[in-house]
Structure formats: structure tokens, C-alpha cells
Amino acid sequence: MVIEIANPAPYTYQLKDIIEATTLKNDDMDLPCAIGKTIDDEVFMFDLAKMPHLLIGGATGQGKTVCLHDIIMSLLFKKSPQELNFVLIDPKKVEFEIYYPLINSFLMKIQGCKHPIITDVDEAVLALNSLCELMNKRFDLLKHTNVRNINEYNEKITNNTIGNADGYEYMPYIVVIIDEFADLKMIAEEDIEMPLVRLAQLARSVGIHLIIATQRPTYNIITGNISANFPASIAFKVATQSDSRVIIHNADACKLLGKGDMLFSHISSLTRVQCAYVDKKEINQVVSFIAQQEINQ
Numbered sequence: 603m604v605i606e607i608a609n610p611a612p613y614t615y616q617l618k619d620i621i622e623a624t625t626l627k628n629d630d631m632d633l634p635c636a637i638g639k640t641i642d643d644e645v646f647m648f649d650l651a652k653m654p655h656l657l658i659g660g661a662t663g664q665g666k667t668v669c670l671h672d673i674i675m676s677l678l679f680k681k682s683p684q685e686l687n688f689v690l691i692d693p694k695k696v697e698f699e700i701y702y703p704l705i706n707s708f709l710m711k712i713q714g715c716k717h718p719i720i721t722d723v724d725e726a727v728l729a730l731n732s733l734c735e736l737m738n739k740r741f742d743l744l745k746h747t748n749v750r751n752i753n754e755y756n757e758k759i760t761n762n763t764i765g766n767a768d769g770y771e772y773m774p775y776i777v778v779i780i781d782e783f784a785d786l787k788m789i790a791e792e793d794i795e796m797p798l799v800r801l802a803q804l805a806r807s808v809g810i811h812l813i814i815a816t817q818r819p820t821y822n823i824i825t826g827n828i829s830a831n832f833p834a835s836i837a838f839k840v841a842t843q844s845d846s847r848v849i850i851h852n853a854d855a856c857k858l859l860g861k862g863d864m865l866f867s868h869i870s871s872l873t874r875v876q877c878a879y880v881d882k883k884e885i886n887q888v889v890s891f892i893a894q895q896e897i898n899q
């Protein structure tokens with residue numbers, strides 16, 4: 603039996619220290635996300651490709667957006683734009699604008715969306731439907747090349763078994779991140795849920811992975827259909843036991859301490875983690891560096 607005693611002066615872990623500590627540890631992960639430390643002071647990381655989708659819930663101001671930045675930054679450190687693209691959907695309009703300089707590298711362009719960071723509900727619906735179409739095209743590619751998933755397909759590209767001459771190109775992973783999912787769900791309802799659930803059910807083998815975050819984790823926002831297709835979840839501190847159950851299927855998230863204290867749930871395991879902190883200045887530096895590299899090439 604383990605008894606956890608709250609630290610009266612919790613330590614703030616910086617994301618750069620967490621990422622530096624993981625450089626040699628994650629060669630076998632397709633989408634490595636290093637986001638904090640466990641109560642044993644071990645770096646906590648997961649492979650988003652294996653989750654394969656992630657739900658993040660917690661009351662306002664408890665650390666969800668910081669966690670999303672950790673995940674994005676972690677992936678930016680480990681992947682190139684040829685290997686990974688992001689679709690960022692931000693109904694709050696302010697949180698993801700910082701990634702705008704990645705417009706010619708990591709940010710995926712979606713036809714019909716005016717801005718690379720999607721803030722409009724109709725454009726969010728359009729983006730998810732476009733991703734469903736892309737998923738179907740990718741399934742056709744897997745079928746024609748006689749492989750079962752993105753890794754086998756990209757292996758054939760890398761060892762020149764198939765290539766440009768036959769019309770085949772390297773398939774980047776696509777990570778779709780929605781901050782404040784409730785804002786979309788309340789307005790677009792089924793129009794947003796249908797393509798989201800379809801992607802969550804099928805898109806894993808073609809390398810499309812979803813992360814949705816909400817400060818309103820209730821059963822009408824995170825429906826049974828969504829919940830069943832998001833086997834991994836992160837709960838930050840919530841106000842009610844019912845909110846906690848929607849995210850991690852037990853009431854423990856009510857007892858968390860706030861400021862990045864979280865529970866990570868995957869299938870039947872539950873891990874207590876202190877999420878790492880990253881500020882806007884650090885994000886700016888990384889994003890500007892990547893954008894400058896793109897210009898120099």
C-alpha cells in the first residue's frame with residue numbers, strides 16, 4: 603500500500619530539463635511525449651502513437667494548456683516536418699497563435715480554412731471532415747502497397763521498395779489538437795462528434811492521432827462514443843467526482859493539488875505525474891529557431 607502525502611511546497615519542473623533527460627531514452631517511440639515527473643522522480647513519457655488518442659480534462663487554470671504545449675514542444679524536439687504535421691484547433695483563439703511561424707513547416711494546410719490555426723467552429727468541422735477524407739486516401743495507399751500501417755508503408759519508402767516514380771510519398775504522422783473541445787461541441791454537436799469519432803475509431807493505422815482538452819468534462823460533452831474511443835486520458839484537478847469519472851473513470855481527480863498535478867490513465871493503469879512547466883518565451887524561442895531553419899534551407 604502506498605500513502606501519498608502532499609508536498610506543501612511543490613516543485614516546478616521545467617520542460618527543457620525533462621526533455622534533456624530523455625534524449626537517449628525514446629528511440630523506440632514513434633511520437634514521444636515527455637511531459638513531467640512521477641512521484642518517484644522519474645521522467646514520465648508516453649508514445650502518443652500507441653495511446654492512440656488522448657483526452658485531457660480539468661477545471662479552469664489547472665494546467666491543461668501548459669500540458670498541451672509540453673506535448674507539442676516534446677514532439678517538435680524529436681520530429682521533423684517531413685515526419686509530423688499538426689492540425690491545431692483553438693476556439694479560445696489565443697493559445698496556439700504562438701505556433702503561427704511554423705506555417706511553412708509543421709502546420710498542415712487544410713483547403714477551405716483561412717488560417718493555419720483554426721479558431722472558427724465551421725472551419726473545425728471542415729478540418730475534421732477533410733481529415734476523414736485523407737484517412738480514406740491513406741487507407742487506399744496502404745491497400746495498394748500491401749501493408750497494414752503507416753510504419754510498414756514508410757519502411758517501404760525508406761528502403762526504396764516504392765517511391766516517387768510510382769506516385770508514393772513518405773506519409774507524415776498527423777497530430778490533431780483541440781483545446782476547449784466543449785466550445786465546439788456546444789455549437790456544432792453531431793457535426794463535430796461524427797468525424798471526430800470516425801477518426802478516433804479508424805485513423806490510428808494511418809498515423810492520425812487526436813488530443814482533445816476540455817474544462818467541462820461532463821457526459822453531454824464527452825459522450826460514451828467519444829470516451830470509448832479515447833483509451834488514454836489525463837485528469838487535472840476537477841470540482842466534482844462526476845467530472846473526474848468522465849475523464850479517468852474514478853473520483854480521484856477531485857483530490858489533486860492543482861498547478862500541473864495530474865493523473866494519467868491508460869487502459870487499466872493510473873500514474874500520478876507533476877506536469878512540466880513551459881512558458882511562452884521558451885516556446886517562442888523554439889518556434890522562431892525552427893522557422894529560421896526553414897528559411898535558411
Ligand SMILES: Nc1ncnc2c1ncn2[C@@H]1O[C@H](COP(=O)(O)OP(=O)(O)OP(=O)(O)O)[C@@H](O)[C@H]1O
Pocket residue numbers: 614615660661662663664665666667668669817861862863876877878879
Ligand atoms: N505544470 C505546471 N507547473 C507549474 N505551474 C503551472 C503548471 N501548469 C499550469 N500552471 C499554472 O497555472 C496557470 C494556468 O495553466 P493553464 O493555462 O494550463 O490552465 P488551463 O487548465 O488550460 O485553464 P483554462 O481551462 O482556463 O484554459 C499557468 O499560467 C501557470 O501559472
